[in-house]
Amino acid sequence: MTNEAIKEYITGHIPTASFDETGEWLNILVESKQLKSLATSLNGQPIQLDFLFCLTCVDYETHLTMVYHLTSSKDRTMNIVLKANVDRTTPEIETVCDIWRTAEFHEREVFEMFGVQFLNHPDLRKLILEEDFKGYPLRKDFEDPINMIKL
Amino acid sequence: MYNETEIIKDTTELGPDGELVINMGPQHPATHGVLHLVVTLNGETIKKIEPHLGYIHRSIEKMCERLTYRQFIYVTSRMDYLSSHINNTACALLVEKGMQIEVPERAKVVRTILNELTRIASHELWIGAMAMDLGAFTPFFYAFREREMITDIMEDTCGARLTMNYIVPGGLMYDIHPAFQTNVKAFIKQFKEKVTEYEDLVTGNVIFQSRTKGVGVLTAEDAISYGCTGPVARASGVSCDMRKIAPYDAYDRVEFDEVIETDGDSFTRYLVRVKEMNQSIRIIEQLIDNIPEGEFVGKTKNVLKLAKGEFYQRVETARGELGVYIVSEGGTTPYRIKFRSPGFSNLSVLNHISKGSMIGDLMATMGTLDLVIPDIDR
Secondary structure, eight states: OOHHHHHHHHHHHOTTOEEEOSSSSEEEEEEHHHHHHHHHHHHSTTTOOOEEEEEEEEEOSSOEEEEEEEEOSSOTTOEEEEEEEEOSSSOEEEOOTTTSTTHHHHHHHHHHHHOOEEETOTTOOOSSSOTTOOSOTTSTTOOOSSSOOOO | OOOHHHHHHHHOEEOTTSOEEEEEOSSOTTTSSSOEEEEEEETTEEEEEEEEOOTTOOOHHHHHTTSOTTTHHHHHTTTSGGGHHHHHHHHHHHHHHHHTOOOOHHHHHHHHHHHHHHHHHHHHHHHHHHHHHTTOOHHHHHHHHHHHHHHHHHHHHHSOSSOOOOEETTEESSOOOTTHHHHHHHHHHHHHHHHHHHHHHHTTOHHHHHHHTTSSOOOHHHHHHTTOOTHHHHTTTOOOOHHHHSOOTTGGGSOOOOOOOSOOSHHHHHHHHHHHHHHHHHHHHHHHTTOOOSOSBOOOOSSOOOOSEEEEEEEEOSSSEEEEEEEEOSSSSOSEEEEEOHHHHHHHTHHHHHTTSBGGGHHHHHHHHTOOHHHHHO
């Protein structure tokens, strides 16, 4: 499926979605509330983006951006990047781990590193950090005076 | 000091339905690293496995935000230490893509040969360690005999045996050792003679087959849903070889087969890796006599700056698809970097495929997933 066809399909589903084709792959920015329904329909017919190969978050200091890299196991040359901005003070977004089960671990990692709350996640706990760790280490304003990362 | 019942209470925990919760690791000989699994058992049947990570978490992603595009490559050797060449290649390729640096043909071919040697070395170590986990001690020595030759080649070429740091943006750090081609050819000759030896020892072994056949079956749908890549997914019939899908370096000019099997059990995952080693030899044979003369590194500026934007590079490590995602603000350091490590996704499927099997089979399942813990924790 070409980028044009994907764009047409998504515009039909969510008219407010904005596109960016300057990079290597097609970037789609949607509102965080619309992400779940769009993700569900992208996984099904006709596009079948069934392979979530990267899920992460970027801290832009004014807001956080969730980034989902998707591809199709039928056609691995078709890659799209789905993005949704979330608020930095109370970050909340619907989980996608019932659509792509790999998201369960990736979302737990984003939860502890960025503090994003994934609604309806089956088991949202810290994965890598200790249970009593304070703060969100991958946010830009995180400072740790004991284990300094700054050079 | 204690009576017998108290000791049992201290070390075990009985759940509401007579479930037994045991901790496997972080110090366990078969996890080959600091992986901590909390296993819930009913009798000997596994009900749930919860991995607890972070024992070797070094926050590599945060560190890389402070390192320049020349420096951050050295940190990535410490992620999947058995595929350090391939990790370095991924980062170099990404910087080259972002800055449109021309890489000389010589560097491309040498990189491909080294990547394939790394893959063989990694699979050799895996075969030895995996067979040892299942009680066969001899294959370990057989496999390390050949692996030693590769590490010697690496030592001659890069000066290091494990964390190579030989690949830089633009090509190679310095030219190859004069005896590189002779040594690699000697290795190929020895490997072809000896590979049948430990294949006979393991593949046809009755005990090994009964321990692995039908154990930890992963279906193609689950492999896709859980984001599995590499030999784990290919054993379930999912085509996912990045060398075929998005060829980099010299992979577009060599002939090799993507090994795909459909059974999806532990034994199939073993077979895929053995067949992959033979394909790697095939790639090296095509390239070793055709290393082009010329420069080994392209012209680069002293200070590397990536344009503002986002970059993603995927490569095939010995364990699967490694993705490097960089958000650049136009400076000399990445604004945000994310390593999508193959082990992380492959580990997430462990609970799903071992549920309902015996605790004794967990070794076979976990062994064939080929987990490298520093790669998972980052």
